[in-house]
Amino acid sequence: MGLHRVVEPAGVLPQAAWRLDASPEIAPNEVRIRVERLNLDAASFRQLWEKHGGDGDAVRAEVLQIVSTRGKMQNPVTGSGGMLIGTVEEAGRRSPLGLRAGQRVATLVSLTLTPLTILDGLARWDGRSEQVPCDGYAILFARSIAAVLPVDLDPQLSLAVLDVCGAPALTARVVSRYVAERERAEDPTPVRVAVIGGAGKSGSLSLAAARRAGAARTVGVVPVVAERDALAAVGLADVVALADARDPVALSSAVTTALGAPADVTVVCVDVPGCEHGAVLATEDGGTVVFFSMATSFAAAALGAEGLAADVTMLVGNGYVPGHAEFALGLLRSESGVRALFEARLAAD
Missing domain, CATH: 3.40.50.720 (NAD(P)-binding Rossmann-like Domain)
Structure with missing residues (x-):
């Protein structure tokens, strides 16, 4: 369930935590995903957009600040996050998710409980859309859910659908x-x-x-x-x-x-x-x-x-x-x- 990733407050599950440990080393039952795109949930993106008056640079800066501070993407106002797509980098030997390195997947659990690190400063995102191209990594737990991306659909289309499935x-x-x-x-x-x-x-x-x-x-x-x-x-x-x-x-x-x-x-x-x-x-x-x-x-x-x-x-x-x-x-x-x-x-x- 990811309890070992909770930094504060102690004793809560990752979704309820204020901050998570997003270090890249995985436990035997975890999976590390190399992230290529986030999908912010609609309520969170709308709140950020309206707060900053449509200033994409300010929206991008706040998303970066949230992730760096909290070790996950969880809007402190709406409490919501979104989900992501990426490629499996490493799967622990005891992970029950059935994923293997090289598979492109979409996470079917919220970013509000997913340890996340962004490495590129969201340089390719203008802060004006829910879909966020990025480079980084995320961690899935034994009780997380992920779907291998279908080969017949554009990944961005799959991400948009799976976000609300x-x-x-x-x-x-x-x-x-x-x-x-x-x-x-x-x-x-x-x-x-x-x-x-x-x-x-x-x-x-x-x-x-x-x-x-x-x-x-x-x-x-x-x-x-x-x-x-x-x-x-x-x-x-x-x-x-x-x-x-x-x-x-x-x-x-x-x-x-x-x-x-x-x-x-x-x-x-x-x-x-x-x-x-x-x-x-x-x-x-x-x-x-x-x-x-x-x-x-x-x-x-x-x-x-x-x-x-x-x-x-x-x-x-x-x-x-x-x-x-x-x-x-x-x-x-x-x-x-x-x-x-x-x-x-x-x-x-």
Whole structure:
């Protein structure tokens, strides 16, 4: 679990630690990765970008400062990090991950618990995108997760998908349970799914996953006209609605109007705070809200649901579902709309 890498405070797991030991020498059950690219999570990058007013040099300097100080990439404001791709340099003889030197891999665990050292000062990154070319090394523990990069996909595309692969897998699991329950009860009521932030990475994958799992009607909610047009053009949602997710009444109205009723399952994939109450209000009593945003305040979600007398189940998307990497990459390969949105995003970056 990496306890021996925790410098301070003593006794906590690496994710909760303030500082990790990122020295390159590995224990027998560790793996050292030569890093070639980081993917900062959306909430963390947005916070840094807004803090520095779009000054890429200042964003780069702060990321370097965080990593050098903490021995990992964990934004002290959002608490989130991201993930990385690189090449296996050395695998300890007792590592259970099945990796070997020379393999190109993506880590499927957060940078917030991954010992990391940057060697090149991020000289090739302009601080203006979530993907960060770099040279350095990272350490994986026995209970870490990594996926060998597929040879048929561009590594940057794979990195973008694998960064959010937990979202579509959990969405599919939740939606399929609703579908199965209604089939067993011979209930003809269609399963309705709303994805807040439907044009983003996790949002587009979640829309595709919901449809594949049997959702009868889906709505993707986006905040601006450009995203509405982009999502509508690729056909991943039955309806695309325009609403500010931070406005609870507007969000609830948009979802209910689009679906004809509140959603059975609402998936929150936005990277801004303040969307909890709207998501709860947009969800049918007895429904489920899945929070996949690192900007979520779970206190606000719980207290808001209580204050609204909303009988909803709220799930924290923890980023891991067995088979999540293969599932997400399969969606990318088979759903042209998903691939189009991802490639457009990478081109813009």
